[in-house]
Amino acid sequence: MKLGIRGKLFLTSLFLVLVVILSTGIYLASAMGEWLESRIASQLQTHATTGRSMVQAIPDKLTKNNVDPVADLLGRDTQSRITVIAKDGTVMGDSRLDGKGLLMVENHGMRPEVLLAHKKGLGISKRFSNTLRIFMLYIAIPYDHPGGGTGVVRAAMSVEEVSQIQSRMRWIIFLAGLISVIIAISMAALSAHLTTRTLRQVLKDAQKRAEKIGIKTVDRSDNDEIHGLIVSVGIIVEELEKTLGELAGERSRLEAVLEGMDDGVVALDQDFKVTLINRSAQSMLDISGKQRGRKLHEIIKAPHLDDLLNSALSRENRTSQCLECTWQKSAQQYRIMINLIPMRDQPGWILVFHDVTEIRRLESVRQDFVANVSHELRTPISVVQANSQTLLNGAIRDEKYAPVLIEAIERNAQRLTAIISDLLELSLLEVKQDPLNTEKINLLHVVEGSLDLVMEAFEDKKLKIQVSIPNNLHIQANLGALNKVLNNLLDNAVKYNSNEATIKIRAIESENFVKIEVEDNGSGISKEHQTRVFERFYRVDTGRSRKMGGTGLGLSLVKHLVEKMGGEVGLDSLKPNGCLFWFTIPRYY
Ligand code: ADP
Numbered sequence: 001m002k003l004g005i006r007g008k009l010f011l012t013s014l015f016l017v018l019v020v021i022l023s024t025g026i027y028l029a030s031a032m033g034e035w036l037e038s039r040i041a042s043q044l045q046t047h048a049t050t051g052r053s054m055v056q057a058i059p060d061k062l063t064k065n066n067v068d069p070v071a072d073l074l075g076r077d078t079q080s081r082i083t084v085i086a087k088d089g090t091v092m093g094d095s096r097l098d099g100k101g102l103l104m105v106e107n108h109g110m111r112p113e114v115l116l117a118h119k120k121g122l123g124i125s126k127r128f129s130n131t132l133r134i135f136m137l138y139i140a141i142p143y144d145h146p147g148g149g150t151g152v153v154r155a156a157m158s159v160e161e162v163s164q165i166q167s168r169m170r171w172i173i174f175l176a177g178l179i180s181v182i183i184a185i186s187m188a189a190l191s192a193h194l195t196t197r198t199l200r201q202v203l204k205d206a207q208k209r210a211e212k213i214g215i216k217t218v219d220r221s222d223n224d225e226i227h228g229l230i231v232s233v234g235i236i237v238e239e240l241e242k243t244l245g246e247l248a249g250e251r252s253r254l255e256a257v258l259e260g261m262d263d264g265v266v267a268l269d270q271d272f273k274v275t276l277i278n279r280s281a282q283s284m285l286d287i288s289g290k291q292r293g294r295k296l297h298e299i300i301k302a303p304h305l306d307d308l309l310n311s312a313l314s315r316e317n318r319t320s321q322c323l324e325c326t327w328q329k330s331a332q333q334y335r336i337m338i339n340l341i342p343m344r345d346q347p348g349w350i351l352v353f354h355d356v357t358e359i360r361r362l363e364s365v366r367q368d369f370v371a372n373v374s375h376e377l378r379t380p381i382s383v384v385q386a387n388s389q390t391l392l393n394g395a396i397r398d399e400k401y402a403p404v405l406i407e408a409i410e411r412n413a414q415r416l417t418a419i420i421s422d423l424l425e426l427s428l429l430e431v432k433q434d435p436l437n438t439e440k441i442n443l444l445h446v447v448e449g450s451l452d453l454v455m456e457a458f459e460d461k462k463l464k465i466q467v468s469i470p471n472n473l474h475i476q477a478n479l480g481a482l483n484k485v486l487n488n489l490l491d492n493a494v495k496y497n498s499n500e501a502t503i504k505i506r507a508i509e510s511e512n513f514v515k516i517e518v519e520d521n522g523s524g525i526s527k528e529h530q531t532r533v534f535e536r537f538y539r540v541d542t543g544r545s546r547k548m549g550g551t552g553l554g555l556s557l558v559k560h561l562v563e564k565m566g567g568e569v570g571l572d573s574l575k576p577n578g579c580l581f582w583f584t585i586p587r588y589y
Contacts, residue, residue, distance in 0.1 A: 009195070010188035017180045025173030029166050036162045037137065041124060044139035044155040047078045051153035052143040055084055062086075062149045064102060068093035078155070081136070084143075085114055086151040096132065105131065108154075113138040117152040126159060135159050203229045210236045264353035267343075272296045272313060275348065284336065284353050286329045302327060309338070313349060318342040324356070335360045365535060372537030376419055376551065380412035415549065422553040426536065429560040436478040436564045440588045443507055443514065444469045446479065450486035451505075457494045464500070469507040474588035475514050481561040482585070488554040489518040489581050495548040497522035501578075513567065513584040521578035530571050534559040558583070 054070045055062070067084045075082040075095020084093040089109020091097070097105055108114055116123030117140035129136045140154040210232070258265050264281025266274060277291050287299050300306045305325055312321050320341050327334040339352040387405040396402050447469060451458075458465060475482075493503045497520045508515040525533060525540055532538045537552040539545040545552060555569075558581075562569045567584040574580055 009192040010185060013184040013188045014181060017184045018177065021173060021177045021180055025170070025177070029169045029173070032169055033162050033166050036165060037126070037159065040137055040157050040159065040162070041139060043078075044080060044137065044157055045122075045141070047074065047080050047082060047155035048139050048141045048153050050074060050078075051082050051084065051155060052141055055143050055153055056145055058145070059147075061147045062092060062145050064092055064099075068097075068099070068102060071095045079157075081132070081156040083108065083154040083156065084151060085109070085111075085140075085154060086149065087118075089114070092151065111138070111140075111154075113140040113154060114152050116140070117142050117154075123152070123154075129156070132158075135163070199229055203232055206232055206236060210239065262355070264351075266296070266351040266353070268296060268313075268349045268351065270347035272349075274299065281351075281353055284327070284329075284334070284355060305336075309340075309351070312340055333357070368538075369536055372552065373423070376537065377416065379546075380415045380419075383412040384409050384416075415551075418549075419551045419553070422551050422557060426553060426557055426560060429557075429564060432564075435566060436481050436561070438476045438478050438565060438586075440474050441477050441479055441482065442471075443473045443475050443516070443585075444471055446482050447486060447505055447516075450483060450490055453487060454490045454494055457491075458503075461494060461497070462500045463494065463497060464502040466502065466504040467506075469505065470509075473507055473509065473514060476586045476588045477565050478561075481565060485558050485561050485583060486518075488558050492550075492554060492581075493518060493520050493522075495545075495550060496520075509587065512587055514587050515582055515584050517580055517582045519574065519578065519580040521574070524573055524577045524579045525571065527573065530573065533571065534569065555581075 051071070051074050054074060055067060058066050058070065060066055071082045071084050071093035072095050080095075082093075082095045083091060085108045086092050087109075089107035091102060091105045091108050094102060094105065111125070112127070113123035113125040116125070121142060123140040124138065126135065126137045128134070135158065136156045137159045138154055138156045140152040142150065142152050144150050206229070258276070258278040261278060262280055264284040265276070265278045266281050267276035269275050273293055273295050274291050275293075282288060282291070285300060287301070291299050296309060297306045300309070305327065308323055308325055312323060315321075320339065323338045323340070325336060325338070327336045334355060335357045337354040337356045339354070341350045341352070342348075343350060387409045391402060391405055395405060444467075447467060451465065451467070490503070493501075497503070501520055501522050504517070504519040506517045506519070508517065529538075529540045533540065534555050536556045538556075539550065539552045542552075559569045562583045562585070566586050569581070569583040572580045572582070
């Protein structure tokens with residue numbers, strides 16, 4: 001049978017109460033009996049001693065006639081039985097026997113207390129009195145009468161009283177036991193009720209919480225609440241361990257995802273303290289070390305970004321927001337878009353930082369490109385339109401003016417063709433993902449071929465040329481692309497250098513590449529334009545470039561072509577003037 005906590009508590013307390021009451025009761029009953037008997041014994045001894053003095057004080061020779069009245073007197077005064085027994089056992093006097101009885105009473109010489117008194121001077125015995133038919137306690141002490149005659153004086157008292165007291169004690173103990181059992185039952189019931197109420201509450205609470213997070217516990221109707229609690233706690237602990245394990249796995253997966261993200265992610269609690277930050281966010285915000293637990297404004301070094309975030313985060317209505325700002329990091333400007341997302345179930349925030357520098361740059365390049373293309377095309381088209389209109393309106397018959405107009409149409413048509421073919425080539429290069437086909441090329445031969453094409457223009461401007469390229473230097477390049485690159489650079493050298501400038505063409509060999517430099521000592525390009533001259537339509541001096549027939553696409557084409565051959569391009573400014581364009585091409589082995 002399964003006992004509930006109530007039953008267990010009741011049985012335990014009942015057992016304890018019974019053990020305590022029984023042991024105390026038994027001990028008390030026997031101690032009380034002994035104490036009473038010892039008191040009666042000492043009283044009897046006093047009575048016997050008094051009896052002895054009175055017997056010894058009888059002036060005449062001792063006879064039944066003078067001894068019995070002494071025994072009667074003393075027995076009446078002390079409420080005990082006083083017996084005077086001569087040495088031979090003859091009862092000389094007895095307070096409970098009259099004269100007739102005294103004659104008939106048997107010899108008391110062999111009574112144990114009498115024998116003991118004669119032998120040791122004091123005789124005690126507790127036994128059933130045949131004379132009085134009750135249990136008695138006897139004390140006997142010897143006397144020695146001066147008139148000759150010895151014997152014992154015996155005092156006796158019923159010990160029925162002791163038995164009565166002991167049986168009364170047993171009743172009291174029984175009653176006390178009964179009352180204690182009732183109290184024990186009530187106490188056990190009360191304490192069990194109080195304990196189980198708390199336990200049931202704890203159990204219910206634990207089960208409720210466990211069920212809330214999807215953990216199924218044991219049946220609540222279980223008899224033993226503690227057992228139920230232990231089983232429930234065991235299940236909860238087991239499930240929690242499982243859940244914690246799953247959560248740890250989830251967390252490490254999440255951390256791996258966060259760490260692998262290009263976007264920066266920062267999680268904040270309600271006090272704007274960082275609870276999570278990934279590597280990208282640390283790199284974007286230019287911070288390192290332990291950031292968790294620190295306030296956002298403590299880790300963000302830029303006051304404007306901090307202000308921006310503060311005002312966004314402290315808005316009354318917690319809705320997702322998107323901010324964009326410029327961010328200076330190690331001498332470079334970044335454009336950062338920040339998404340602020342309020343957490344759904346808690347008061348914190350998630351901040352996602354996207355680096356939109358490149359997107360914004362491309363957007364502005366695209367906008368510039370569209371504006372530039374339309375602008376570049378509009379001018380020659382307008383010339384063509386206007387001139388053909390004028391011709392149609394009659395200027396065609398003007399022998400002097402007509403050729404000028406037609407020549408302008410021809411020139412602008414060529415310009416349109418040049419722009420469109422450059423644009424086409426550029427877009428083809430952009431669309432084509434694969435590198436260009438390359439072959440073994442003697443660099444000096446290609447450079448000389450390109451120089452031939454511009455030789456006339458070089459001579460017109462009296463430009464000096466210095467070429468230092470070894471004859472046997474071979475590179476791995478695409479011939480057509482290499483020609484276009486060199487033509488563009490040499491063409492620019494002619495266009496943007498004044499008369500008698502010097503153009504130097506060099507080849508510098510390294511382990512895997514050959515660096516080809518085209519240096520001039522012309523007007524040069526200032527620093528702010530240097531990074532942009534490779535963009536489409538970017539020109540330092542638009543007017544001058546147009547006048548020179550430039551499309552603004554040459555260097556952009558150069559960059560694309562070189563990169564498609566596996567090299568790089570660059571521009572260094574020279575002091576006091578001039579510039580140095582360079583590009584690298586893989587060596588041929
Ligand atoms: P463009 O058709 O205008 O020459 P490019 O793309 O070839 O276009 O060159 C871009 C701009 O770079 C030019 O407009 C010019 O301002 C500048 N540039 C190119 N080469 C030189 C040079 N050697 N010296 C000075 N400026 C140059």
